[in-house]
Amino acid sequence: MQRLLNSTTAQYQAGAWIGLQRGWRWSQSGVEFNESESEWFVGQPDNRDNQEYCVRMKDGTWDDDTCTIRYNFICYDENKTFHIINSEKTWLEAQSYCREHHTDLISGVKQLKDFKRQHQDNNGQSQNNGQSQNNAGQSQNNAGQSQNNGQSKNNAGQSQNNGQSKNNAGQSQNNGQSQNNGQSQNNGQSQNNGQSQNNGQSQNNGQSNNNAGQSQNIAGPFWIGLFRDSWNWSDGSSFSFRSWEKNETNAKKTCAMTTSDGKWRADDCDETKPFFCYNDSVILIKENMTWVDALYYCRAHHHDLVSITNLDEQRWVQERAKMASTQHLWLGLRYTCTLDFWFWVTDETVCYTNWGPGQPGDDCTTAGAMNRQGTWVKKHDDHQLNFICFK
Known part of the structure; x- marks a missing residue:
């Protein structure tokens, strides 16, 4: 941050973009x-x-x-x-x-x-598991021809029920298997409020009301x-440090810039200004691998599995860890049974540590990992986790 302040005051009096945006x-x-x-x-x-x-x-x-x-x-x-x-x-x-x-x-x-x-x-299809069509008072159900647990088929006042059927002057009262609200009246109309159900009642009086699959108001x-x-960094990190000018509250301006005194101000994102870039020395690999496979991947595609030797590096790495797709991710930390100590694969001495409670122990098949909160834990090296490489 001090380097940014020095660059701002010395070179960019009119201000320059930084990677902070509200969007x-x-x-x-x-x-x-x-x-x-x-x-x-x-x-x-x-x-x-x-x-x-x-x-x-x-x-x-x-x-x-x-x-x-x-x-x-x-x-x-x-x-x-x-x-x-x-x-x-x-x-x-x-x-x-x-x-x-x-x-x-x-x-x-x-x-x-x-x-x-x-x-x-x-x-468009108005699909009901028993779609109701009306032709001259005739009630037909595509899912089984008005099947009412007794197969009641009503055509122009005639009721045929495989179960119990009584016909009085063209009126069919079905109090048994074919229940149409207790009564199936055919006066050019077919009311099926019982077993011929379209998610409830299918009342067909020259029109079709479909409640099963009924189109909802969208x-x-x-x-x-x-x-x-709220304000967030363009690389996805969640560093909470802010250095706003006093009373900086313009909600309609959504990109951040530096000012001549090193403070920050919001401005319109379509303005043209100089800008600051940075080189990130670590990269999160969102692929699940064993510790050994992760080590080989980093050495083949980047530099090595990451090592952490001080608090600044810890903070930088744990910001990347927050974006991992696994609960833990591999570090370049390994335990040797022969010599009985932990070591970094990049040959740095393990001076700074951030082990969790009860860690690390001395298991010959373990390697060092970090959880999303930045705490170190030991894990068996055959677990498949995300990992962080040095570039």
């Missing part, structure tokens, strides 16, 4: 937001009164809204199914509900397109999994 994120982990694919309504997002940080969808387009307003919402399951939840909740309540009962709030343009396609197909508004995040 939109999807709720589901791993789904990236791409502004070019967004479906904003005209004039949106507008962040009215600087309080609209969550996104709802209405008629297929998006607009930002206050997160505490209650709307119905759409959940996503990992098996690529979607659930319209007709229970109005705040955005955070909706997110918690979806994560508890499904996977997450619907996230990403691809999921939204799949959701629309799925429901358009349902609307116009909305619904909460979706898009929200405006």
Whole structure:
């Protein structure tokens, strides 16, 4: 940070970009937001009164809204199914509900397109597991010709029941197997409120009301999994250090820059300025390998498995560990039974350590790993984990 301050004051009096930005994120982990694919309504997002940080969808387009307003919402399951939840909740309540009962709030343009396609197909076909068609008062069910546990087929007032059938002046009362609300009346109409069920009642009076597979209203508004995040670093790290100018509160400017005195200020992202780059000396490999395979991979593609010799390196590596897809990840730390000590594969002496409680012990088949919180643990070397390489 001191090097950045020196560079700012000496060379870039007008300021320069740094990799800190406030922008939109999807709720589901791993789904990236791409502004070019967004479906904003005209004039949106507008962040009215600087309080609209969550996104709802209405008629297929998006607009930002206050997160505490209650709307119905759409959940996503990992098996690529979607659930319209007709229970109005705040955005955070909706997110918690979806994560508890499904996977997450619907996230990403691809999921939204799949959701629309799925429901358009349902609307076009109106598929019911017993679709009801009416031709001149005749009730036919494609799933089995109005099967009412007694196969009641009613054609122009005539009732044929394989079970119990009584015909009085064209009226058929079925109090047994073929229950049509206790009575099947055929006066040019067929009312099937019993076993010929389309998710409840199928009333056919010259029209078809289909409740099983009935097309749901997808116009909305619904909460979706898009929200405006607080400031975050472009490389995904979560360093909490901030150096804002006093009273820096401009919510409409979403990229950070340095100022002549080394402080930070928000500005419009489409402005052109000089910028700072940095070289990261470590890289997280999100592939699952044994410790030995990870060692060979790092040496073949980069430099070596990472070693940590001081607190600064620990902080840098543990930021990468937070983004791992496994609970632990390999370090270049190994135990030797012959000499009875831990060593780094890069030949550095193990001076700095960050072992967890009860660690490390002396097991001949163990290597050093780090959890996502940065604590070191010993693991049998045949576990398959992510790992971090030196570049």
